[in-house]
Amino acid sequence: MEPITRLEARAVPIDRPNVDTDQIVPARYLQKPRSAPFGDFLFRDLRFDADGSEKSGFVLNQPGYRGAKIVVAEENFGCGSSREHAVWALYDYGVRAVIAPSFGDIFASNSAKNGLLTVALPAGQVKAMIEALAAEPGLEVAVDLDAQTVSLPDGPAHRFEIDPYRKHLLLNGLDELGFTLSQLAQIEAFEKTYAG
Amino acid sequence: MEAVIATAKAAQTVQGPSTLFDKIWRTHLVLEREDGQALLYVDSHFLQDGSAPAFEMLRQRGLTPRLPERAFATPDHYVPTSGRDLALIADPEKRAMAEALESDAAAAGITFFGLDDPRQGIIHVVAPEQGMSRPGMLIVCGDSHTSTHGALGALAFGIGASEVAHVLATQTLWQRRPSTLRVTVDGRFGPGVSAKDLILALIAQISAAGATGCAVEYAGEAVEALSIEGRMTLCNMTIEAGGRAGMVAPDETTFAYLRGRPFAPDGAAWDRAVAAWQALKSDPGAVFDREVRLDAPAIEPMVTWGNSPEDALPITGVTPDPAAAATPERREAMERALAYMGLQAGQALTDVTVDRVFIGSCTNGRIEDLASAAAVVRGRKVAPGVEAWVTPGSGVVKAAAEALGLDQAFKAAGFQWREPGCSMCLGTNGDQVAPGQRCASTTNRNFVGRQGPGSRTHLMSPAMAAAAAVTGRLTDVRDLLGRDLPWKG
Ligand code: SF4
Numbered sequence: 001m002e003p004i005t006r007l008e009a010r011a012v013p014i015d016r017p018n019v020d021t022d023q024i025v026p027a028r029y030l031q032k033p034r035s036a037p038f039g040d041f042l043f044r045d046l047r048f049d050a051d052g053s054e055k056s057g058f059v060l061n062q063p064g065y066r067g068a069k070i071v072v073a074e075e076n077f078g079c080g081s082s083r084e085h086a087v088w089a090l091y092d093y094g095v096r097a098v099i100a101p102s103f104g105d106i107f108a109s110n111s112a113k114n115g116l117l118t119v120a121l122p123a124g125q126v127k128a129m130i131e132a133l134a135a136e137p138g139l140e141v142a143v144d145l146d147a148q149t150v151s152l153p154d155g156p157a158h159r160f161e162i163d164p165y166r167k168h169l170l171l172n173g174l175d176e177l178g179f180t181l182s183q184l185a186q187i188e189a190f191e192k193t194y195a196g
Numbered sequence: 197m198e199a200v201i202a203t204a205k206a207a208q209t210v211q212g213p214s215t216l217f218d219k220i221w222r223t224h225l226v227l228e229r230e231d232g233q234a235l236l237y238v239d240s241h242f243l244q245d246g247s248a249p250a251f252e253m254l255r256q257r258g259l260t261p262r263l264p265e266r267a268f269a270t271p272d273h274y275v276p277t278s279g280r281d282l283a284l285i286a287d288p289e290k291r292a293m294a295e296a297l298e299s300d301a302a303a304a305g306i307t308f309f310g311l312d313d314p315r316q317g318i319i320h321v322v323a324p325e326q327g328m329s330r331p332g333m334l335i336v337c338g339d340s341h342t343s344t345h346g347a348l349g350a351l352a353f354g355i356g357a358s359e360v361a362h363v364l365a366t367q368t369l370w371q372r373r374p375s376t377l378r379v380t381v382d383g384r385f386g387p388g389v390s391a392k393d394l395i396l397a398l399i400a401q402i403s404a405a406g407a408t409g410c411a412v413e414y415a416g417e418a419v420e421a422l423s424i425e426g427r428m429t430l431c432n433m434t435i436e437a438g439g440r441a442g443m444v445a446p447d448e449t450t451f452a453y454l455r456g457r458p459f460a461p462d463g464a465a466w467d468r469a470v471a472a473w474q475a476l477k478s479d480p481g482a483v484f485d486r487e488v489r490l491d492a493p494a495i496e497p498m499v500t501w502g503n504s505p506e507d508a509l510p511i512t513g514v515t516p517d518p519a520a521a522a523t524p525e526r527r528e529a530m531e532r533a534l535a536y537m538g539l540q541a542g543q544a545l546t547d548v549t550v551d552r553v554f555i556g557s558c559t560n561g562r563i564e565d566l567a568s569a570a571a572v573v574r575g576r577k578v579a580p581g582v583e584a585w586v587t588p589g590s591g592v593v594k595a596a597a598e599a600l601g602l603d604q605a606f607k608a609a610g611f612q613w614r615e616p617g618c619s620m621c622l623g624t625n626g627d628q629v630a631p632g633q634r635c636a637s638t639t640n641r642n643f644v645g646r647q648g649p650g651s652r653t654h655l656m657s658p659a660m661a662a663a664a665a666v667t668g669r670l671t672d673v674r675d676l677l678g679r680d681l682p683w684k685g
Binding site (some may be wrong): 015016017018020022023025026028030031032033034045049050074075076079080081082083084087102103104105106109110112114163164165175176177180184185186187190191194196 | 227229257293359438440623645
């Protein structure tokens with residue numbers, strides 16, 4: 001898992017709400033091990049026909065958006081199933097940040113554990129960003145985790161909120177389990193008096 | 197990071213009335229950080245056959261499950277429903293998922309119900325019926341529909357694979373404190389209306405993101421009157437409203453359901469447990485971050501027409517007209533959904549014909565669900581050209597249904613009577629709706645491709661799915677059963 005600090009990269013607008021994790025990675029890939037090329041499965045049925053040929057109409061297949069590292073989407077991105085594979089697919093494709101007005105809760109939590117930054121911004125700001133990206137494919141979006149801002153070239157810096165702890169993990173490429181294991185004494189102390 | 201950690205003790209001093217959610221949250225708080233993240237103690241961790249990546253993560257770090265006695269496992273997503281032999285799973289990778297659960301559970305000493313065990317089934321059906329899900333517990337499972345267990349007065353979260361590994365290794369989980377939402381349902385349902393109709397009506401009203409970040413408590417006369425099965429349907433689909441958890445305060449219905457279940461306490465321990473459970477309700481005057489009210493008598497049998505659970509309408513309605521959408525985005529989403537679903541704007545829902553019917557899943561695969569469907573099916577035949585399935589939620593449900601002769605009613609009508617598992621809810625075991633086929637389904641998600649690539653799903657109650665099976669089209673079950681029959685569920 002790579003640390004994230006500042007990202008200035010090509011962004012793809014996904015202008016639809018409620019993009020569920022079944023769309024991000026269809027269920028037929030869930031039995032694959034983590035080492036499988038999940039980037040190939042990202043948006044599989046939106047990106048490819050059944051015979052494996054690309055659907056030219058899908059935004060990620062268009063020249064200005066191919067290989068984007070940032071996704072800008074509408075509300076409730078990542079809703080549905082708890083599959084962490086959805087995050088793996090985005091991450092393996094190269095995506096490091098998703099910007100949307102809101103996220104599926106479990107998706108957001110899974111993202112933080114896998115080095116994928118989820119940025120929640122007001123719907124109006126996201127909509128303006130989607131329109132700018134649609135008008136000018138290839139536009140780069142800057143995401144600064146340290147300063148907690150997102151901006152378009154020459155645009156205003158929009159500030160976003162993030163849990164300090166989640167930010168700490170992402171900035172340092174750390175995972176949570178190591179930290180919790182360092183608190184094991186506290187867990188044991190809790191268990192001594194726990195009645196349940 | 198030490199500086200941002202407060203111990204649970206400091207955080208526990210509370211005054212004033214508490215919600216049910218607050219009470220359970222507090223008793224499970226190990227640590228709290230100043231940013232609001234809390235380390236929670238997990239009473240029970242349920243595992244299914246999607247858990248292989250989590251066990252692999254543990255192995256990579258040289259860790260083993262810390263308290264295997266607090267875990268329980270049964271395979272459901274990949275199991276065949278045509279028979280009870282894992283060899284029936286043709287795909288070696290899928291078979292390996294089901295096999296991995298068995299070997300991972302055995303290696304760790306985790307209680308496991310395999311395919312040869314008559315108690316196997318969908319984890320969210322099995323755990324409650326075994327008495328493993330009880331009031332006041334904090335329950336997690338690597339599956340979003342873990343919210344189901346809140347029907348017993350527990351706080352239950354779905355988690356991702358990294359979190360499954362975290363819970364296995366530490367018996368704890370970091371969570372940001374959700375906000376609270378109370379949904380109060382006044383009055384009683386009319387005939388032909390069940391918990392499924394209520395949850396679809398709620399999601400249609402508040403949207404698929406309407407409860408995002410919320411622990412939802414269901415209350416009110418209609419909820420109190422629901423069986424535990426109905427409450428499970430309600431809590432189950434809370435995730436389709438975006439909710440973190442759904443819950444119902446335990447009451448006499450809960451205690452009666454749990455008494456005598458294999459994993460429930462008995463004797464003096466039972467009496468002590470019930471005494472403690474009585475206190476698990478939101479105090480008068482407890483404040484919720486949000487409140488929503490619904491009127492039960494106004495709810496009609498519901499069906500979905502689109503590709504989000506919020507696309508739900510009373511069966512008496514017509515498909516919406518994108519031209520009337522409030523925003524261009526909404527218009528596009530509606531046009532896309534109508535095209536995918538092969539529907540026209542303004543089409544009467546009862547004119548929509550179906551190819552498949554699926555009765556089952558963790559939403560509606562319990563005995564009461566099967567009984568309500570069988571009541572519609574009895575003395576009728578599956579319409580020509582329709583392939584209809586019943587997949588009981590567990591072996592225990594299957595046996596109970598057979599004892600009541602429900603299997604005979606379904607088979608006589610022309611239904612297939614399958615073995616327990618997730619089956620056509622998600623299709624990962626190969627039970628799929630073919631491209632372009634339309635399915636009346638008692639499941640929880642009508643997403644694009646959910647029941648198989650190109651599949652078209654209409655969500656509804658078991659009684660409504662049974663009505664669709666015998667008529668071959670989406671049908672108001674009240675037209676078959678009458679509008680004044682006493683109605684259970
Ligand atoms: S029945 Fe469907 S929703 Fe429930 S656990 Fe299985 S796949 Fe998930």
